[in-house]
Each structure stands twice: as structure tokens, then as C-alpha cells.
Amino acid sequence: MPNYYAIVPAAGIGSRFGGETPKQYRLLAGRPMLYHSLAAVCRCPRIDRVWVVLSPDDTCWRQHDWTSLGYKLETVFCGGTTRSESVANGLHAAATAADDDDWVLVHDAARPCLSQAMLAALCDELAGDPVGGILAVPVADTLKRADADQCIASTESRDGLWQAQTPQMFRYGLLTRVLAEHRGCTDEASAMEAAGCRPRLVCADASNLKVTYPADLRLAETILQARIRVDE
Numbered sequence: 001m002p003n004y005y006a007i008v009p010a011a012g013i014g015s016r017f018g019g020e021t022p023k024q025y026r027l028l029a030g031r032p033m034l035y036h037s038l039a040a041v042c043r044c045p046r047i048d049r050v051w052v053v054l055s056p057d058d059t060c061w062r063q064h065d066w067t068s069l070g071y072k073l074e075t076v077f078c079g080g081t082t083r084s085e086s087v088a089n090g091l092h093a094a095a096t097a098a099d100d101d102d103w104v105l106v107h108d109a110a111r112p113c114l115s116q117a118m119l120a121a122l123c124d125e126l127a128g129d130p131v132g133g134i135l136a137v138p139v140a141d142t143l144k145r146a147d148a149d150q151c152i153a154s155t156e157s158r159d160g161l162w163q164a165q166t167p168q169m170f171r172y173g174l175l176t177r178v179l180a181e182h183r184g185c186t187d188e189a190s191a192m193e194a195a196g197c198r199p200r201l202v203c204a205d206a207s208n209l210k211v212t213y214p215a216d217l218r219l220a221e222t223i224l225q226a227r228i229r230v231d232e
């Protein structure tokens, strides 16, 4: 039976979010955003170990207490200049434990609202797959293409379009080889596609949002607070 591991790239600078502190350390429901993203994968009973990939220049990690996340967590200061480089470096760190057929789930530090139900759905639906796949949501809005003056140039079909989320779950050996060859993709699935693989889409929902802009942080806070109230 394959083991399950997680890599959490957390070495970004949050240029679109702005501010002095990288967005993964901004407080959300009383904890750094990164804490919630890590808690989701650390609490998943199927996942054995979790590598959080930080920037070599990170000065924020040691300012917080992460001990309640438990024994599964490994911290590596090997982030790169792009997300794909950070993930590739995290996979390299995981080589001490992972075998080719093991599963690795790559989950953004910037997606703090991942639920256990979505994680379980991803693992269950991909269990027998040779390649893997990702959480994603079908596009629900009408799509407009803009011209140079920010007027509508055309309305585009949304048929068959999905928005990619994380975790993105692939076989460790295949993902490592593919990322070494296809650098600079914005997600692991794009690299897999470039290598000729066919990653599967597992239907998630919009609550697993990525915090990119300040308004997203407020939305994430609302989602997490509502879950805390239900759990109480």
C-alpha cells in the first residue's frame, strides 16, 4: 500500500497581497494563515509526514508556536524563487522517506480553508489511479475577454473549464521526474500535462479559496469562524 505525504510550499512573498509580512503569516482566526493550511494536512489520518517549505530568508516562522501541529511536521528552509522550484526542493527533502509509488499531496500555504471532507474525497477518488489529479471547481461565471482599454472584447465559452485548486496529488516518483523536466508551471498538474499525463479533476467547492488579495483574507476568516462555531 502506498504511503501519503504532503508538501506545503510557503516561501512566497505575496506581492499581490502586499504589506511587510508575507501573507502566509498574516493572522486568520487568531493564528497565522499557514497554521490553518498545515493543520488541514497534519490532521488528515492518511498523511504520514508533512514538509513545509520556507524561504531561506524566512524570519517569521520562529516568531510563532507550531508545536500543536504535532509530530508529522518537518520544516525545511529550501524555498526557491518560484512556486515550482519550492515544490521541487520540497520533493527532494522528502526523498529520505518517499518511494516512487507513494502519494504526495502538494498544498498551498495560501489555501487555509481546506476541509477534511475535501481531502478525503481527493484521496478516495484517486486511490487506484496510476497518475493522480487535483481538487478543482467547474467555472460558474460568464467569462469575458478584455481589450487593451478594459472594455469587453468577447464573451468566452465556459464549457469544460475548471478552476484548479490544491491539494494536487501525484505519485512521488513521477512528479519528481516531471517537475525536474518542466519548470516554471504555476501548478503541478500543468507540468504533468506537459509531460503527456492526464491528471483527474476531483470536484471541490469554492470554500477552498486561495488568499491572493486582502479581501480574500476576510472571506477566509468568515469561512473558518463559521466552521469553528459548528464544531463548538
Ligand SMILES: Nc1ccn([C@@H]2O[C@H](COP(=O)(O)OP(=O)(O)OP(=O)(O)O)[C@@H](O)[C@H]2O)c(=O)n1
Binding pocket: 008, 009, 010, 011, 012, 013, 014, 015, 016, 017, 024, 053, 079, 080, 081, 082, 083, 084, 086, 087, 108, 109, 110, 111, 210, 211, 212
Ligand atoms: N517562490 C515561491 C512562490 C510561491 N510559493 C508558495 O506557493 C503558494 C501559491 O502561491 P501564491 O498564492 O501565488 O503566493 P505568492 O507567490 O506568495 O504570491 P504572489 O504571486 O502574489 O507574489 C503559496 O503558498 C506561496 O507561499 C513558494 O513556496 N515559493
Ligand SMILES: C[C@](O)(CO)[C@H](O)COP(=O)(O)O
Binding pocket: 083, 108, 163, 164, 165, 166, 186, 187, 188, 210, 212
Ligand atoms: C496552484 C494554484 O493554487 C492553483 O490554483 C495556483 O496556480 C498557484 O498560484 P498562482 O496564483 O497561479 O501563482
